[in-house]
Amino acid sequence: MSRNALSDTTKTSSSTLRRSRSRLLAGVFTLALAGGVVGGVVLPEIVTPAEAQLSTNQPASTFSFADIVEKVSPAVVSVKVKKDGDADVAMNDDEPGAQNVPPQIERFMRRFGLGPNGPQGGPDAGPRRGGPGGGHGRVVGQGSGFFISADGYVVTNNHVVDGASEVDVTLTDGKSYTAKVVGTDPRTDVALLKVDGKGDFPWVKLAETAPRVGDWVVAVGNPFGLGGTVTAGIVSARGRDIGSGPYDDFLQIDAPINRGNSGGPTFGLNGEVIGVNTAIVSPSGGNVGIAFAIPSETVSQVVEALKSGGQVARGYVGVQIQPVSDEVAEAMDLKDAQGALVAQVQPGTPGEKAGLKPGDIVTAIDGETIKDSREMSRDIARKKPGVTVKLSVLRDGKSITVPVTLEQLPTDVASNDTGKGAEQEKGNRDVPRLGLSLAPAKGVAGAGDLGVVITEVDPNGPAAERGLKAGDVILDVAGKPVMKPSDVRDGLAAAKKDNRKAVLLRVKSEQGTRFVAISLGDNRG
Structure with a gap:
């Protein structure tokens, strides 16, 4: 089998396993009916998840993911990161009690009653990034990654390689290479590496279509530095917001993911990458069946931008927005709690130049309806600076169209003075x-x-x-x-x-x- 053919769609046949499963399930169903009808309730036919996608040239009792794993595993690498010094570096991520939880994730932790010290003061709780840790002097951390082209481009997480002085990748055959960081995008936690070689690296393809909730997935990575570890599960949910940034749109999977899996791929049954593993919810420090992956669509867009310029150019309006909650809709006498409410227009920005005002509700972009502020943020960010978009705006109960010419999203956006520490007057x-x-x-x-x-x-x-x-x-x-x-x-x-x-x-x-x-x-x- 050609190594460069790893990105081709896995060829499977479904008829044999379907017949085998039908015979097996028929036996199970018959046994259930043999006990009689309980309370007048007839048992429904059992339907297996993702039945149409499973490899079926073997009996149901012997089905495995082995063919897929054998095909894609050579493209998955272990990522070892070295950092100089020990300033602002957490404990090694593989040590018990490590607190490698970025501040922006802590908001998500609070939703579950978790904190940096766990529920009720227990150790090591909350969503965790699975990348490098720290120590004193020469810091070494580990994560995962995968080749997306034969000429040596590797995708991993930004938090895996952030601050690295040296990055090495190790293939499943034991060969190691020094990798160069081409570019990173902290907002989506994606990083692109480049390995020099003969141009014949095994690689896998990023999926062009999103998976469905309930689809089978296979994750391959480097948990706890073990390397080459495979786990399986299903897509549990889509469009998850874990509080890490304005562009959150994560897949939730239940395939066991642990520290060190960060940056590794999750595959669909066709052998294409549907997401890049980035975080877990962990009250105990280990896997509890809730993991998050960056969707392949997002990864693909970021990778193309990093390849061409080393950074991601995003469109920018220059307004602070928030969801239209039921309470806000009631206060503004709106029929539906939908759209993005403009809370503040920053001076000198495209939004101010276009005439947007606080209290405006953006309901659509170029005719495409948006349901909330997160969707507006993602849609605007996907557009290139210099493009003019038409915003459908509800203002004072009337619908108007506001053309806005987008600019480049600034690296840092200044925060407002809060007046904190004001004297109390009664x-x-x-x-x-x-x-x-x-x-x-x-x-x-x-x-x-x-x-x-x-x-x-x-x-x-x-x-x-x-x-x-x-x-x-x-x-x-x-x-x-x-x-x-x-x-x-x-x-x-x-x-x-x-x-x-x-x-x-x-x-x-x-x-x-x-x-x-x-x-x-x-x-x-």
Whole structure:
């Protein structure tokens, strides 16, 4: 078999195994019926998952993934990374109790009641990146990767090679090569390496179509430095957001993935790569059946960009957006909680030049409907700088079209001043209906010139329940700018007079600017 033919679709026949499985299942079904009909319920026919895709030139009892594994494994490599020094480096990822959890993943951990020290203080919990760890002096870590071309291009995770002074890859035949980092994309956690050789490396193809939930998958990688390890499972879910960035769109799989699998491929039954393993949820430090992979579509786009320029050029509008929640939809009198709500327009950006405003709701891009802010972020990021897109915008209850010429996404986006540490002022500025104490921003050091600063929050009040904190600055109430506490009170009173069930506050915090919907039914006096 030619090594370069690894990317070809695996040729299988389904008739024999289907007949064998039918005979086997018929026997099982017959045994079930032999016990009689229980409670008048007739047992349904049993259907096996991914039946149409399984290799079937053998009896059901002897089916295995061996043919697929034999074909694709030569293209999978172990990645060894060396780093100089020990500054800002975590424990070795293969040591028990390692805390190799990036800060952006911790938000996802909290959803499961997990923390860096595990549930109820137990050791080693939460989603974990499976890449390199650390130590003192010369740091060595391990991960996985795979060839995507015969001339030596290798895909792995950014977090596997981040900060590396030297990268080596080892093939299944034991040969090792020094690899050059062509480029990385931290936003999607994809890295592209290049190995020099004769141009006859075994390689595999990135799938062009997304798998279905329930499809069988095979993962190959280097867990705990063991190398050449194969596990199998199914696609558990698609479109997962694990809090690692604005472009999260992960596949969730239940094939056992452990530390060191990061950067390794997950294959469909046709031998094509459907995803790149990147993170796991682990209360104990080991696999619990929840792993995440970057979809091949995303990987393919990033790899092409890294090949051509060493970095990914993404389109940029320059607005802070958030989902349209049910509370926001109610406050804005919308029929559907759908689209991306513009919370802030950054000065000097394409969004400001095009005339976008806070409170606008983007419902479609070039005629294609978007369901939420994440989808808008991903769609805009896929477009090239310089392209003009037509945004369908809902403004003041009317639909308009706003053309926006995209620019290059900046490497760093400056965060807003939050006014944190504002002095507390009470007295007649208190607004008991929200459980807040307020003060004009102009009178509080570091709060800026616009809006009203929250100086104290009643932990049992409705504002606290919506996540408002001391130091946050209220900019608008029901679409109207506020400059003093009485403006906030008047805005609430006007909304209640109009029989609105909720009111929108536009709030600036250390996370940026966002809209917060406060139910007027929550008012407590």
